[in-house]
Amino acid sequence: MTTHDSQLAEFEQVPVIDVGPLLARSPARYDTARQLSEACRESGFFYIMGHHVEPELLADLDRLSREFFRLPLAAKQQIAMSRGGRAWRGYFAVGDELTSGKPDQKEGLYFGAELPADHPEVVARTPLHGANLFPAELPELRRVVLTYMDRLTQLGHALMRGLSLSLNLPEDYFDRRYTADPLILFRIFNYPWVPESAAREATWGVGEHTDYGLLTILWQDNAGGLQVKSRSRWIEAPPIAGSFICNIGDMLDRLTRGLYRSTPHRVRNSAGRDRLSFPLFFDPSFRAEVRPIEELADVPIPNDRNERWDQASVHEAQGTYGDYLLGKVSKVFPQLRTNLD
Numbered sequence: 001m002t003t004h005d006s007q008l009a010e011f012e013q014v015p016v017i018d019v020g021p022l023l024a025r026s027p028a029r030y031d032t033a034r035q036l037s038e039a040c041r042e043s044g045f046f047y048i049m050g051h052h053v054e055p056e057l058l059a060d061l062d063r064l065s066r067e068f069f070r071l072p073l074a075a076k077q078q079i080a081m082s083r084g085g086r087a088w089r090g091y092f093a094v095g096d097e098l099t100s101g102k103p104d105q106k107e108g109l110y111f112g113a114e115l116p117a118d119h120p121e122v123v124a125r126t127p128l129h130g131a132n133l134f135p136a137e138l139p140e141l142r143r144v145v146l147t148y149m150d151r152l153t154q155l156g157h158a159l160m161r162g163l164s165l166s167l168n169l170p171e172d173y174f175d176r177r178y179t180a181d182p183l184i185l186f187r188i189f190n191y192p193w194v195p196e197s198a199a200r201e202a203t204w205g206v207g208e209h210t211d212y213g214l215l216t217i218l219w220q221d222n223a224g225g226l227q228v229k230s231r232s233r234w235i236e237a238p239p240i241a242g243s244f245i246c247n248i249g250d251m252l253d254r255l256t257r258g259l260y261r262s263t264p265h266r267v268r269n270s271a272g273r274d275r276l277s278f279p280l281f282f283d284p285s286f287r288a289e290v291r292p293i294e295e296l297a298d299v300p301i302p303n304d305r306n307e308r309w310d311q312a313s314v315h316e317a318q319g320t321y322g323d324y325l326l327g328k329v330s331k332v333f334p335q336l337r338t339n340l341d
Contacts, residue, residue: 010230011043014237014245020050022158033165040166040248040256044263045228047243048159048217053151055242058219061148061188064141065276069107069190071137079133081110085339087122087130088112088329094192097332099207100310105194105269106205111145111186126286127326127339128183149186149280152217156182156282159215159246167256169295174214178284183213183321185283191225191267191275205267205275209310211249212328213283213321218245223275229264237265250314251283251290251321258302262314286322 017035021028039046068076073093081090089110095103111132115122121129134142157179164173191205205225220226226237226245237245253262269275284290292301292315301315317324 009042010232011235012230013235014043014045014047014228015039016047016049016240016243018050019048019155019159019162020052022162023050023052023155029162030165033162036159036162037166040163040252040260042261043228043230044261045237045245045247045265047240047245049243051155051244053155053244057144057148057151060140060144061278062221062276064138064144065109065188065190065278066274068109068135068138068141068188069274069276071135075135075137076107079109079135081333082335082339084110084133085130086125086127087132088128088339089130090133092333096335097206098334099204099209099332101331102204102207104206105203106189106191106267108187108189111149111188113149113184114146121286127322128185128286128329145186145188148278149184152186152280153182153184153282155244156184156215156217156280159217160282163215163252163260167259167293167296169293173293178288178290178321179214179282181285183281183283183286183325185281187279187281189277189279191223191269191277193269193271193273193275203268205269208264208266210253210262210264211247211279211281212251212325213249213281214252215282216247216249217280217282218247219278220245221276223269223271223273225267225269225271225275226277227266227268229266234266249281249283250317251324254290254314254317255293257292257296257299258304258315259296259299283325284321286320286325288321289319290317290321290324 021032076091079090084090094107097104160174161171194203227234228237250262
């Protein structure tokens with residue numbers, strides 16, 4: 001089968017969409033849904049404005065994150081991911097995370113929904129469920145991170161309602177099937193600046209990849225460096241003040257039979273200073289079996305294996321979202337794989 005015509009076209013820039021009508025549930029949300037449809041078919045990326053996330057919260061998160069990354073390595077290692085166990089939480093150092101087998105030039109903190117020890121999924125020892133690790137040196141970070149995840153989870157639900165409408169589906173389509181209890185994963189990444197003279201080759205903060213789930217909501221500082229693949233070439237996706245940038249993941253690509261694109265992207269920090277980014281992944285519930293949307297049965301599934309960066313088609317995935325995700329993350333952090341066994 002062939003790829004969709006909308007996927008064959010180059011795009012010049014990432015569109016900007018006001019999502020305020022989705023949050024207000026006003027009649028204008030149907031026009032917002034139309035804009036989402038166009039963006040997801042053409043680029044798989046879009047900026048959002050009108051998101052109602054408080055600037056003060058973003059400023060606090062930025063400040064505390066920079067303070068954390070300035071701590072001595074020994075202090076950061078007190079909450080290393082190796083101490084997070086099956087919850088897959090904590091700090092990793094530069095080079096510890098792999099993309100396509102190559103070390104990324106970034107360090108970071110992994111978080112997820114904060115769950116108590118008596119939560120059923122924690123009791124069941126379900127991977128990627130549990131408590132977060134926070135640095136003792138920055139007690140304020142806990143409140144800010146948990147508040148931020150709550151705000152963006154609400155935003156994610158609104159965006160998924162818009163994506164349901166964009167596909168001419170009932171507004172609660174995704175909520176009823178996949179996201180009533182979404183898997184929420186949040187990352188804080190620091191991309192240290194590496195001078196060209198110090199690098200033996202082009203230094204990628206993170207190499208070409210697609211995201212795994214439904215929707216990524218990214219706040220980035222003003223350093224730039226994010227690049228999105230437009231079929232045969234790469235374009236810049238620079239920060240726009242007051243915006244988040246969103247992209248769809250492999251599971252939405254699979255659900256829509258390739259109608260909506262899970263677009264490759266990468267990061268290279270050339271700003272002359274460190275770069276911070278804050279992606280939140282709004283994903284299907286861990287135990288959901290993700291299947292193509294029945295209403296799109298007439299859409300031909302693309303033969304995209306040769307086009308994808310990893311030569312693996314998302315349309316051949318089997319099992320639950322948790323199965324898919326664990327297969328991916330165990331390659332990103334092979335040294336931690338035993339935590340999930």
